[in-house]
Amino acid sequence: xxxxxxxxxxxxQFADVHIDFYRKGNDLHxxxxxxxxxxxxxxxxxxxxxxxxxxxLARDSQALPLLNVKALELGSDDESTQEVLxxxxxxxxxxxxxxxxxxxxxxxxxxxxQPSCILEDSQFEVRLIDQxxxxxxxxxxxxxxxxxxxxxxxIREFFFFDGxxxxxxxKASAGPIIKSxxxxxxxxxxxxxxxxKLDAVLKEIRREATKLNPMADDLRKKxxxxxxxxxxxxNQIEEYNNQIIMAKEKxxxxxxxxxxxxxxxxxxxxxxxxxxxxxxxxxxxxxxxxIKEKQxxxxxxxxVIMLWPAIRKTLQIIAEKRENREIxxxxxxxLLESVLRNNSCDVCGRTLDDSxxxxxxxxxxxxxxxxxxxxxxxxxEGILKSYHLEKAKRFIKDLRKLTEEIGAFEKDLQRIQTDIxxxxxxxxNFNIEKIRELQAERKELTEVLGINQKRQGELGAYKKALExxxxxxxxxxxxxxxxxxxxxxxxxxxxxxxxxxxxxRCAKERIIEKTMRTIGEETDTVFKNLIWxxxxxKNVKIDKDFNLSLxxxxxxxCLGSVSAGERELLALSFTLALHKVxxxxxxxxxxxxxxxxSDEHRENFADIFAKLSKDKQVILLFTPSEYTTExxxxxxxxxxxxxxxxxxxxxxxxxxxxxx
Amino acid sequence: MRDRLYIEKKDRELYDKLDEEEMLKFNFxxxxxxxxxQFLFALAFGYKNEVCKSLSSREGFILLKDLPSExxxxxxxxxxxxxxxxxxxxxxxxxxxxxxxxxxxxxxILIEKxxxxxxxxxxxxEKELVDLYNMLSIENDGEA
Numbered sequence: 012x013x014x015x016x017x018x019x020x021x022x023x024q025f026a027d028v029h030i031d032f033y034r035k036g037n038d039l040h041x042x043x044x045x046x047x048x049x050x051x052x053x054x055x056x057x058x059x060x061x062x063x064x065x066x067x068l069a070r071d072s073q074a075l076p077l078l079n080v081k082a083l084e085l086g087s088d089d090e091s092t093q094e095v096l097x098x099x100x101x102x103x104x105x106x107x108x109x110x111x112x113x114x115x116x117x118x119x120x121x122x123x124x125q126p127s128c129i130l131e132d133s134q135f136e137v138r139l140i141d142q143x144x145x146x147x148x149x150x151x152x153x154x155x156x157x158x159x160x161x162x163x164x165x166i167r168e169f170f171f172f173d174g175x176x177x178x179x180x181x182k183a184s185a186g187p188i189i190k191s192x193x194x195x196x197x198x199x200x201x202x203x204x205x206x207x208k209l210d211a212v213l214k215e216i217r218r219e220a221t222k223l224n225p226m227a228d229d230l231r232k233k234x235x236x237x238x239x240x241x242x243x244x245x246n247q248i249e250e251y252n253n254q255i256i257m258a259k260e261k262x263x264x265x266x267x268x269x270x271x272x273x274x275x276x277x278x279x280x281x282x283x284x285x286x287x288x289x290x291x292x293x294x295x296x297x298x299x300x301x302i303k304e305k306q307x308x309x310x311x312x313x314x315v316i317m318l319w320p321a322i323r324k325t326l327q328i329i330a331e332k333r334e335n336r337e338i339x340x341x342x343x344x345x346l347l348e349s350v351l352r353n354n355s356c357d358v359c360g361r362t363l364d365d366s367x368x369x370x371x372x373x374x375x376x377x378x379x380x381x382x383x384x385x386x387x388x389x390x391x392e393g394i395l396k397s398y399h400l401e402k403a404k405r406f407i408k409d410l411r412k413l414t415e416e417i418g419a420f421e422k423d424l425q426r427i428q429t430d431i432x433x434x435x436x437x438x439x440n441f442n443i444e445k446i447r448e449l450q451a452e453r454k455e456l457t458e459v460l461g462i463n464q465k466r467q468g469e470l471g472a473y474k475k476a477l478e479x480x481x482x483x484x485x486x487x488x489x490x491x492x493x494x495x496x497x498x499x500x501x502x503x504x505x506x507x508x509x510x511x512x513x514x515x516r517c518a519k520e521r522i523i524e525k526t527m528r529t530i531g532e533e534t535d536t537v538f539k540n541l542i543w544x545x546x547x548x549k550n551v552k553i554d555k556d557f558n559l560s561l562x563x564x565x566x567x568x569c570l571g572s573v574s575a576g577e578r579e580l581l582a583l584s585f586t587l588a589l590h591k592v593x594x595x596x597x598x599x600x601x602x603x604x605x606x607x608x609s610d611e612h613r614e615n616f617a618d619i620f621a622k623l624s625k626d627k628q629v630i631l632l633f634t635p636s637e638y639t640t641e642x643x644x645x646x647x648x649x650x651x652x653x654x655x656x657x658x659x660x661x662x663x664x665x666x667x668x669x670x671x
Numbered sequence: 672m673r674d675r676l677y678i679e680k681k682d683r684e685l686y687d688k689l690d691e692e693e694m695l696k697f698n699f700x701x702x703x704x705x706x707x708x709q710f711l712f713a714l715a716f717g718y719k720n721e722v723c724k725s726l727s728s729r730e731g732f733i734l735l736k737d738l739p740s741e742x743x744x745x746x747x748x749x750x751x752x753x754x755x756x757x758x759x760x761x762x763x764x765x766x767x768x769x770x771x772x773x774x775x776x777x778x779x780i781l782i783e784k785x786x787x788x789x790x791x792x793x794x795x796x797e798k799e800l801v802d803l804y805n806m807l808s809i810e811n812d813g814e815a
Contacts, residue, residue, distance in 0.1 A: 303701075306694035309796055310708065314715035316800050318745055319807050321718060321752035328757055387747065387760045394744035403809050407801065 012161050013038060013628035014057075014598050015108065018098040021079040022056050024049045024665040030654065032628065037649040039624035042632045042667070044656025049665040050632040053656075054171055054602045060097035060113045061158050063135065067173050067602065076128050078117045080663045083126045090120045092131065101161065101598075109157060110138040162597055166192040169586050170597045174579065174604040190557035193526060193589065202519045209515060213508040214238075220492055220501040227491040234484040241477045244470055251467040258460040265453045269446065277438070277446050284434045291427045298420035305413040312406045315399045322395050322403075329392050338385050347375045526592060527553050533588035534559070534581070541580045541615045551581065559585060576607040580616075587623060598628035605637050613637075617645035624649070673763050674736070676710065677729035679775050685782050686710075686732075692785050694793060707733050710774050711742055716784075717777025718749055719803070723769075724776035735767070746770040 014032050019025035032040050044050045055065035059077075076083060082093050095115045102108055115133040119126065137154040139147040149157065162170055169192060194200050214235065221227040315322070332338045346357060351371055355362045363371065492502055531553040538551055538561075548569070549562040561581055563569040570578070583604075590599065604620075605613045620629055633642070647653070653670040678686070689709050690696045698704055710733060717723060738746075750759045750766040753773075759766050785792050804810070 300699065303694075303697075303699035305797075306793060307699040309793065309800065310694060310698075310704070310712060313796065313800050314711045314745070316803050316807075316809070317715035317719040318749060319803070319809060319812075321748045322745070323807075323812065324752040325748040328751060332757065384757055384760045388757055390740070391744040391747045391760075394741050395748060398741050399745070400812065403804075404812065407804055407810065410797070410801070 012101045012103045012109075012596055012598065014600075014630070015100040015102045016098075017053075017057065017100075018096070019056055020096040021082045021093060022059070022095050022097050023052045023075070023077065023079060024658070024663065025052070025056065025667075026079045026081055026664050028665075028667050030652075030667060030669075032630070032652060034628075034651045036651060037621065037624040038626075038628040039620065039646060039650045040628070040630045041638070041646060041650045041653045042630070042656060043635055043638050043654070044632070044665075045658070046634055047662075048656040048658050050634070050656060051173065051602050053632060054173065054600060056097050057099055057171055057600065058167070060099045060111050061162065062164050062167065063113065063133075076117070077115060077130075078119070078128050080126075083117075083119055083128055084121070084663075090118050093117050093119050093128070103161070106142040108140040109161070110140065111154075111158065112136050112138065163195055166195055169589055171600045172586075173602045174583075175602075175606045189559075189585075193530065193557060193593070194523075198593070199519065199522060199526065202515065202522070206512065206515055206519070209508060209512045213505070213512060216501060216505045216508055217488070220505055221488075224491060224494075227488060230484060230488040230491055234481065234488055237477060237481045237484060241474065241481060244474050244477060248467055248470050248474065251463050251470065254463045255460060255467065258456050258463065262453060262456050262460070265449050265456070269449050269453075277441055277443065278450075280434050280437060280441075284431060284438070287427050287431050287434070291424065291431065294420055294423050294427065298417060298424060301413055301417045301420060305410065305417065308406065308409055308413070312402050312409075315403045316406060319403060322399060326392065326395060329388055332388070338388065342374065344375070347371055351375065527555070527557065529592045530585070530588045533591055534585045537584035537587050537619065538581055541584060541612060541619055542577065551584070574607075576609055576612060579607050580612060583616075587619070590627065598630060599623075600630040600632075602632045603634060603637060604631050605633070605642070610639070610641060613639055614641045614645075617642045621645050621649055673767060674734060675731040676733040676735065676738075676767055677726060677771050678710070678732040678778075679724075679726045680728045680730040682775065682778055683730065683732075685778050686713075688782060689785070692792060695785075707737070707739075707742060711745065713778040713781050714746075714749070714770055714774040715777065716781045717773035717775070720777065720780050722776030722780060723753075723772045724779075725772055726775055729771075749773060 013034075016029065016031045018030075019028040021027075032038075042050060042053065051067050052065075055067050058067070059065050078093055078095050093116070095117065097113050099111045100108055101111070113133065113135045116131040117128040118131050119128040134150070135154050136148055136150045137157045139149070139157075141147075158164070217231050217234075221231040329338075349357055350363065351368070354368075492505070531551055534553070535551040539548070542548065547564060549564050549566070552560040552562060554560070559570065559581065560568040561570040561573060570581070573581075583601075586599070590597070605616055608616060620631065623629055631646075650671070655668045655670055657666045657668055659665070686706065686709055689712075695709060695712065696704060746769075747760055747766060750769045751757055753759075753769045754765070759769075784795065787795070
């Protein structure tokens, strides 16, 4: 099929656009428009018409209604009705056309100069026009079936796509999706239908054959029961497989979204912040402790320093007294007390007279005073020397040590504060709520994925056991049926049917294998034509699960390390290979096809699409910077139509002007 | 017989005011400083600045039995240095009176310093002490 024409009425920026894709030579159609002009909405418009959704909607368009803004503003204060329409006409054969038409009616009003609209209803219809010009109109589900027949929604990304998003072909869940898409595009699924029919015939024959043999009938019933159970298990496995694919795909989307949201590393930042705050608190406590120790020295030792002249003078006086032998006193106090007590001299034995007694009493008084002073002097001298002197001498050293320690802590605190500030600033740019939401979704999906994978594994093991049981039952049934000579013919039918089914399954496997290999080879060929570093890559491989590998000349898979542009080229090569191998007759429409490609690749791209457009309709939507001289040199003269998308001055409307 | 150290009656309020300065209220272990430490601090300020003030109406502040030996030694040293004689040691009344008068004079200076711009007290104190330490060459004071 090829797109013959497209009509947009009030669809987003396209208020009234009609494009005919007539062909003269190559079926190549070029559109050039600035960013925001409406290229992607052109792609969205076709998607909306065929499938009712807009998968490539840009963020700035999401806030706007489907209805053209100008049409919305033209409405009256009272409620009025405006219609959005997209009409895609495709050619499916000589003089055979299908027209896809989707309409949406909006109720609009402009109260308080605030235009708004509400979707009232929408309608989708398909008009089938035959060679004689007869038209058949189908709607709703039947209409959708026609779309599915021509361009199934599941595989639309292989036909209508955004070049910048080609890279996503290589996401984790791509393999199974590609596999099922290949089956669909290559019509391998048709074999499944044949297989199901043959299986039903086989069962019917078996039922007929066992009618007269209760033993065989019992075995048949058991076999059918086991086969039904196996089918059930297969369905469950398939269901789990789908769930796993969906979960993987969703996980990829979440990861992609997390990569886009500033602050994907929020957990790391928050953890660092927590650690830094903890470190800050600890260091602050240490620092405060050191400051207090320093203050303590100032309060404790400060008075000693301030009183130092007094201490020094006291110690000097003591030292002088000691030098003058004034201390200790030269007459022992005990001796004088003994003389007074005995009333006689302890030295000469003479009895004390009154004058002597008075004299000794005076001396004792004098000595008593001196002795008390002496004792106190000795006492304070000891304390001043051992305690205060030591404390005072250590003062500067201790103070300096603490000052240095405090300085180091303060420096650390400043550094930590700066680090905290930096992280807090980065946090302020994060959409924490969004990140949390995505992370929670990721966690939930990962858990679901794990459970489903486990369950799928268990079912796989159970399936094997069941297949073995079925095989045994089949053998037993065959033996039992052989005993009855009367049903030879039925036996032969049964055998034939079983063989046919076996052959069909083998054929299917071989077709899949061949398709896979051919797509791989074709992808390799196209890719090598597109790529300028031809000697860097050995080949392209596709494994049994349809996962693509790009093998470097040294032998390792380098898909993960090549540039985004190269990955895009590989995806494009794969898509083109798929189109070629499957023989699927559909147009190919690419928005911003060469956005990530280097100049060399762009030239090759132009050549490839020039060749491709000989047999297939190719619609390319370029930005002016993409549509380089190299590309225009190749494409300008072979393109059947060339258009320019022009935005109105108020940026509310876009016109498509045909250049040729 | 003297059994306590006295302060000027109205100075109690000023001693309470010392509590407003964190470093004079708590020690580095978070324990509360006692009145004796504050008294000695005031005394040291009085001695350093040579401000001695007689007590006009006194009030008991610290019991002598609570006086640690190292503080008693400092009070004795101040009294000896002030009187120029060791005989003052035998005269308890005079010995402690000298200390009380220095504390009374020093307390006013201390309060004045504390009332200076916020955060300057500690820095000024540190600077004064370091300068004094260097000026007195305490480091070389082997035997003093």
